[in-house]
Amino acid sequence: MVGLTGGTTTTEVARAISDRRGITVVTNALNIAGELAIRADLKLVVTGGTARPESYELVGPVAEQALERLNLDVAFVGVDGISLRRGLTTHHEIEAHTQPDDDRTRPIGRGRGGQLKLGRVAFAQICALDAVDELITDEDAPRRCSAS
Numbered sequence: 001m002v003g004l005t006g007g008t009t010t011t012e013v014a015r016a017i018s019d020r021r022g023i024t025v026v027t028n029a030l031n032i033a034g035e036l037a038i039r040a041d042l043k044l045v046v047t048g049g050t051a052r053p054e055s056y057e058l059v060g061p062v063a064e065q066a067l068e069r070l071n072l073d074v075a076f077v078g079v080d081g082i083s084l085r086r087g088l089t090t091h092h093e094i095e096a097h098t099q100p101d102d103d104r105t106r107p108i109g110r111g112r113g114g115q116l117k118l119g120r121v122a123f124a125q126i127c128a129l130d131a132v133d134e135l136i137t138d139e140d141a142p143r144r145c146s147a148s
Contacts (some may be wrong), residue, residue: 001025001071004032006057007078009136011035018042026070028058045070076136081120087129089122118142 002017004010006029014032017023024043027033033046049063081089118141 001073003027003067003070003072003075003077004029005075005077006030006032006055010076010078013076026067026072028063028067029056030058031056077126079117079126080122082117082129082135083119083121084129086121086125088126088132089120090124090126091122 001024004014004025004027006027010029011032014025014027014035017025018036018039019041021041024045025032025036026045026047027036028047028049030051033044036042036044047058047063047066049058049066050060051057052059077088079088080091083089118137
């Protein structure tokens with residue numbers, strides 16, 4: 001099972017895996033759900049929740065409860081900031097709570113515009129950096145960033 005939060009990079013991940021057969025995709029992103037709903041060869045699970053128009057994400061207690069009951073193999077998590085001290089962060093605290101939280105699932109940071117997010121700290125923490133197995137970013141991202 002693949003988990004996808006909202007964001008430009010996670011939308012690109014959804015497009016890249018949309019032709020895979022037999023996979024299950026779990027998302028709280030309305031735009032991703034809309035793109036994958038027409039794919040007959042994959043199973044789409046949408047969390048439910050309250051729609052947040054700024055990000056097209058379903059958030060809040062309903063979304064959180066849905067995610068608590070699901071076991072994901074991998075999660076692609078969009079972020080607004082990535083720092084060594086504060087980990088993965090987002091501008092909105094309600095989005096920080098609507099992230100896959102499974103010991104077997106490790107978030108992967110958002111890539112597009114990655115050079116603008118490395119070393120930055122946004123308002124609410126999603127997870128510590130040690131919870132991340134792999135960081136995907138664009139080729140312009142610096143190899144080292146500040147310890148913000």
